[in-house]
Amino acid sequence: MSDTLKIRAIEYLQDLQNRICDGLLNLDPKAHFLTDHWERPGGGGGRTRVMGEGEIFEKGGVNFSEVHGEMAPEFAKQLPGEGTTFFAVGVSLVLHPRNPHIPTVHANFRFLQKGEASWFGGGADLTPYYPQLEDVVHFHRTWKAACDRHPTVANHSLFKAECDHYFFLPHRGEARGIGGIFFDYLKDNPEDVFRFVQDAGNQFLSSYSPIVTRCQSHAYTESQRDFQTYRRGRYVEFNLIHDRGTIFGLKTNGRTESILMSLPPLVRFVYNHKADPGSEEEKLTSYWLKPRDWAAEKLLGE
Numbered sequence: 239m240s241d242t243l244k245i246r247a248i249e250y251l252q253d254l255q256n257r258i259c260d261g262l263l264n265l266d267p268k269a270h271f272l273t274d275h276w277e278r279p280g281g282g283g284g285r286t287r288v289m290g291e292g293e294i295f296e297k298g299g300v301n302f303s304e305v306h307g308e309m310a311p312e313f314a315k316q317l318p319g320e321g322t323t324f325f326a327v328g329v330s331l332v333l334h335p336r337n338p339h340i341p342t343v344h345a346n347f348r349f350l351q352k353g354e355a356s357w358f359g360g361g362a363d364l365t366p367y368y369p370q371l372e373d374v375v376h377f378h379r380t381w382k383a384a385c386d387r388h389p390t391v392a393n394h395s396l397f398k399a400e401c402d403h404y405f406f407l408p409h410r411g412e413a414r415g416i417g418g419i420f421f422d423y424l425k426d427n428p429e430d431v432f433r434f435v436q437d438a439g440n441q442f443l444s445s446y447s448p449i450v451t452r453c454q455s456h457a458y459t460e461s462q463r464d465f466q467t468y469r470r471g472r473y474v475e476f477n478l479i480h481d482r483g484t485i486f487g488l489k490t491n492g493r494t495e496s497i498l499m500s501l502p503p504l505v506r507f508v509y510n511h512k513a514d515p516g517s518e519e520e521k522l523t524s525y526w527l528k529p530r531d532w533a534a535e536k537l538l539g540e
Contacts (some may be wrong), residue, residue: 243428244325244356247349247435248304251329252285254347254439255302258331259287261443265450266294276493281307286496289333294340294454298333299499305492309352313489318423319355324490326350328360329439330483332500333446338466339456341366341373341415342473343446344500346483347439358435359422361397362442363405364449365415365473367466368518369526371535373449374416378532380445381419381438388434390427394533397421402529407476413527414476418445422482465519470505477501 259271269292277283284303289295306325314322328348335342345362364377378398385394401420406413419438424431477484477500487497513519 243432244327244349244351247358247432248327250436250439251327251347251349252302255285255287255300255329258329258442259289259300261447262289262295262298262300262333265447266292268293269295269298271300274496276496278303278305278307278491278493280491281305284493284496286493286499288499294335294337294450296334296336297503298331299496300329300331301496301499302329303327303492303496305490307490309490314352317350317352317355318357319352321353324350324352326486326490328483330500331442334470334502335450335454337454337456338367338458338462339370339453340450341369342470342502345439345442347435349435355425356428357423357425358428358431359424360435360438361401361418361420362438362445363401363415363418363420364446365469366526367469367522368462369416369522370453372537373452374526374532375535375537376448377416377418377445380441382533384434384438384441385419387437388430391424391430392421392434392438394419398531399529405476407472407480409479410472410475412472412523413529414472416526416532417529464506465513467502467504467506468508468511469522470502471507474501474505 263269269289271287271289274286282305287300289298304327308322309324311322328346330346332344342365347360349358382394385392385397397419398417401417404420405415484497
C-alpha cells in the first residue's frame with residue numbers, strides 16, 4: 239500500500255477519535271475526558287482520552303496510537319511480512335456504563351505494516367448484561383448495512399462469524415457478548431478496503447448511541463449491579479488472556495496505561511457463580527450468548 243494511503247489512514251483515525259469523543263459527550267454531558275499525549279520509547283506515540291465522572295459512563299476510553307519500530311523476532315513470526323520492522327496506527331475504544339441495562343461496547347479500527355506487507359483490521363462488538371432484542375438487532379443491522387455497502391471487500395456473514403469466533407473464551411466455553419463484526423488482514427483492493435473501514439468507523443456512534451438513549455433511564459437493582467460487575471470479570475479475562483490488541487501492545491513495548499484502559503473500574507470475581515434457573519441472568523448465557531443471525535430477527539411491527 240502507498241505511503242499516501244498510510245497518511246490518509248492516520249488523518250482519518252485522528253479525526254475519528256475526535257468525532258467519537260464529541261458524540262459520547264453529547265450522550266453524557268456531565269462526563270469529561272482526560273486527554274493524555276504520550277510518546278513510545280522506540281518510536282511513535284499517541285493520544286489517550288479517558289472518560290470519567292459521568293452519569294452514564296462509569297469509565298470510557300478512546301485511544302489513538304501511531305507507533306513504529308522493531309518487534310521481538312519471536313513475535314514478528316506470528317504476523318504477515320518479513321523482518322521485524324513495523325508501523326501501526328489505530329483507534330481503539332471501550333465504554334463501561336454504570337447502568338447494567340446499557341451494554342459495554344468495544345470497537346477498533348487500525349492499519350498495520352510489517353516489512354512490505356500491510357493491511358487493515360477492526361470491528362465492533364457488544365457485551366450486554368440484560369439484553370433487549372431491539373438493541374441487539376439494531377447493533378447487528380447497523381454493521382450488516384455497512385458491510386453490504388462494500389460487497390467487493392466486506393462480507394458480513396464472514397465478519398460476523400469471525401467476531402463470534404474471536405470474542406470467545408475457550409476456558410469458559412462461552413462468548414464474551416453477542417458479537418458484531420471482526421475483520422483482519424484485509425489487504426486486497428486497498429482503496430476499497432479503506433473506504434469500507436471509513437464507513438465502518440463512521441457507524442460506531444449510530445450503532446451504539448440509540449441503545450444508550452433507550453436504556454439509560456431503566457431502573458436497576460443492587461442485585462443487577464452485582465451481576466454486571468461479576469460479568470465484567472469475563473471481559474477482564476478475555477482482554478488479559480486472548481485480546482490481540484493487548485498482546486500486540488505489550489509485545490511491542492506499548493504504553494501500558496493506554497493498553498489496559500479497556501479494563502472496567504469495578505469488577506467482581508465470584509467463585510463458581512450459578513444463576514437461578516429461568517432468571518434473566520441465566521438466560522444471558524443460555525440464550526443471548528449463543529451465536530445466531532441477529533440482523534435477521536424480526537421485531538414487533540415488522
